[in-house]
Amino acid sequence: MAAESKDMTDEIQNEEINEAAGTEAAAEAEASVAVAEKKPAAAKATVGKLSAHALMQAFEAEQIAKNPKDLPDIYVGDTVRVGVRITEGNKERIQPYEGVVIAKRHGGLNETITVRRIFQGIGVERVFMIHSPQVASIKVERRGKVRRAKLFYLRDRVGKATRVKQRFDR
Numbered sequence: 001m002a003a004e005s006k007d008m009t010d011e012i013q014n015e016e017i018n019e020a021a022g023t024e025a026a027a028e029a030e031a032s033v034a035v036a037e038k039k040p041a042a043a044k045a046t047v048g049k050l051s052a053h054a055l056m057q058a059f060e061a062e063q064i065a066k067n068p069k070d071l072p073d074i075y076v077g078d079t080v081r082v083g084v085r086i087t088e089g090n091k092e093r094i095q096p097y098e099g100v101v102i103a104k105r106h107g108g109l110n111e112t113i114t115v116r117r118i119f120q121g122i123g124v125e126r127v128f129m130i131h132s133p134q135v136a137s138i139k140v141e142r143r144g145k146v147r148r149a150k151l152f153y154l155r156d157r158v159g160k161a162t163r164v165k166q167r168f169d170r
Helices: 002-038 052-066 152-156
Strands: 079-088 091-105 112-119 122-129 135-142
Touching (some): 079 112, 122 135
Antiparallel strands (some): 112 122
């Protein structure tokens, strides 16, 4: 009986030690993440242990800082003119593509916009990665006043029904 109670107290003490070690490891991990988050955006990630998320954020911030584009604030419903680089043989030219932004996806380095326009009576949509080298410039022609995050309902409309009201406050 006495031996059993001694074994149980040893097990309880071992569990307490393991829990304490676990909380110390968790505190160290939180400290390394906190150090990673306090770094400036363009600094290189050279800290020993970083979480995968913090490492990805540091890399994306570094890439965006390396290739700065002066992009305007783009919202769904805006009419934008995207300058697309087109290579023909050994020549390169910039072709404008103008349409309404019907969707925005992702964020950071992977941010994309879907632009819809009507060409010869047929709706054409293109997806542009904003930070891609193929995108030379983006200019907002007019702001749109919409109440949805995605304007996929414009696909079913024709003619004047596809118009988006203009917004003047942004």
